[in-house]
Amino acid sequence: MRSPRQPTRRFLAGDGLARRLLAGVAATAIALAACSSGTDSSGVPGTDPNGATTTPPISGSADPAAPTTTPSPSTTDPTDASASTSTSTTSASTTSTSTSTSTTSTSTSTSTSTTTTTSTLPAGTVAESVDLTADVVVLGTSVEGREITAERYGTPGGRRVLVIGVIHGNEDGGVPIVDDLRRRAVAEELSPDVELWLVPSMNPDGQFAQIRQNANQVDLNRNFPLRWGPIGAPGDSQYAGAGPASEPETRAMVSFMEQLRPDLALWYHQDANLIIPSNGRDGRIRARYAELSGLPVEDCCAGGVYTGVAATWARELTSDQDGAAFIVELPGGDLPDDQVTRHADTVATIISELATI
Numbered sequence: 149m150r151s152p153r154q155p156t157r158r159f160l161a162g163d164g165l166a167r168r169l170l171a172g173v174a175a176t177a178i179a180l181a182a183c184s185s186g187t188d189s190s191g192v193p194g195t196d197p198n199g200a201t202t203t204p205p206i207s208g209s210a211d212p213a214a215p216t217t218t219p220s221p222s223t224t225d226p227t228d229a230s231a232s233t234s235t236s237t238t239s240a241s242t243t244s245t246s247t248s249t250s251t252t253s254t255s256t257s258t259s260t261s262t263t264t265t266t267s268t269l270p271a272g273t274v275a276e277s278v279d280l281t282a283d284v285v286v287l288g289t290s291v292e293g294r295e296i297t298a299e300r301y302g303t304p305g306g307r308r309v310l311v312i313g314v315i316h317g318n319e320d321g322g323v324p325i326v327d328d329l330r331r332r333a334v335a336e337e338l339s340p341d342v343e344l345w346l347v348p349s350m351n352p353d354g355q356f357a358q359i360r361q362n363a364n365q366v367d368l369n370r371n372f373p374l375r376w377g378p379i380g381a382p383g384d385s386q387y388a389g390a391g392p393a394s395e396p397e398t399r400a401m402v403s404f405m406e407q408l409r410p411d412l413a414l415w416y417h418q419d420a421n422l423i424i425p426s427n428g429r430d431g432r433i434r435a436r437y438a439e440l441s442g443l444p445v446e447d448c449c450a451g452g453v454y455t456g457v458a459a460t461w462a463r464e465l466t467s468d469q470d471g472a473a474f475i476v477e478l479p480g481g482d483l484p485d486d487q488v489t490r491h492a493d494t495v496a497t498i499i500s501e502l503a504t505i
Contacts, residue, residue: 269295272396274403280304287347288400291363294352296400298345301333306343309499310410312401313347315369315417315458317354317361321478322416328492339500345408350401360385362397369415370453371398374461379453388456405462411502413462413473414495419480422446430463430472432505433498437476440494 271293278285287296313322326348349355353363361367365382366389376392393399423438425445438445462473
């Protein structure tokens, strides 16, 4: 959920990431696949697809369509889950190089150094496998060809924690929190027992254009392959796409997380300013996050349609290991510096307590 505000354009990461990304990409050839998914003609999830869904080519230099005037509903997710589906991949080995440029974006509350990365990889491609020992991995590219990257910090083989700064492009309040966590990880201020993974943005096109959806006008938080259902049409704020995991950004995260299988996954959203309650270990970690951050634990947004939600899919993926995955709904607008610090403190505390929660 999001309140109207002047867009603040934050992109992937700072100069430190740019150097790590250049080194990681130059050193590693990733295997890529043009993954496809589909639905039957009825749109009911779980049935055999009639054919592959392809991603329409969109120029990387053109901005996506302007945001719809339809009010954005909440991004929160239900806690129940059922069987998930997976997408097939075809191996295609490609070696890539990248270049980066750096700009600086400032606001009244937080200054963020930003970098956009131009990729030589084809738009809409997905890494079939990633090197989980690398410092930086390229998970794939967006509809418009922007790289989706993940950064690794901490102890290899430790409890894996994944933090995603952006899934809805115009809800990028999580970016400075990711930046703060990166700084702490580089300074070795985090728990030595944790392998921390940071994905600054899984929707770089939407973030660039400051719209909720990706460049295909798909709400990525309705596009994951667990309990996917047809919602809306292109132009609707919650349009779920042509089928489960129809979008390259979704497929890139699905492929990565199926390999990573994190103990905890956090997605930042705006602007409901709460955490939805849950039960079991997942519920205890949510309650702890709320206690430390000052966010209330509350239900919200009755009457919405919440199929194909990323965090729900992730909980099902890691249910055999009692994994936790949930949305943190930040307040609207740019987070003041003290709130950025408080949320980073919260994550740091929780990951140090994971073994006992």
